Amino acid sequence: MNANLKNCPQCGRLFSPGSRNICNRCLEKEEEEYMTVRRYVRDHPGASIFEASEETGVEEEKIMQFIRDGRLVTRGFKGVLQCEGCGKPINNGRFCDDCINERNNAIYGAARQPKPQPEPDRKPPSVGKRSERMHVRD
Template sequence: MAELANCPQCGELFVKGVITVCQSCYQEEEKKFEKVYAFIRQKKNRTATMYEVANETGVEESLITKWVKEKRIHPSHAPNLTYPCERCGNPISEGKLCSSCTITLKEDLTKESIKTVAEQQSDYSANRAYFNWNDKNK
């Protein structure tokens, strides 16, 4: 459901939906995107880095990073457009974590789940009680 919000770029009041900025800022962003995309489409610029694209087009690195994260600029079209892993800072071209951080996180979660299961089993064993109903009736 849509809600009223202030545009994070210009402060103008707008109806926030899928687009998180006002219409005028959105149109400005789209012009910048077209500029970056036209630059990357040129064969000589396909291997340009984030810094080179930002310098040549005049578009902020944060916007280019946003488009790469949203997959509006696909890594296969511009393989050197990377952004830092949220955990270690290594350059990545998709997702939030690099492969080594993903593996480490999975290992940590596996260890933690094994530990939790072991604790639950020990709690179950400690709280288990046995009754002999036949002895009670005698």
């Protein structure tokens, strides 16, 4: 007998948990759903989660999960996720770049890096005004 058997939270069947928390059957199903959504997003860049869910029959929550897991990294879905740190809309993962940086800084503690300053706005010297006098270099 195996004391490590667990009930699959999705279908309730007993299984021995491996790297994932659901049984193989559900894992396979999830994999299929993932591929379906992936294909849909590839063919329909810019689709919303809602549309993808409607078209593929995969639950929105599932699609969100794929994105959260970083499996569905796509420019297709815009701003559907919120940073868990500051609530800013993000495209994938759980945190926005700012919060990731902050967390990294917290981890590395004392070696806190100053925030990189944005490049100063270096516009090319304006030319082409009609009144402007032209000159040539000697």
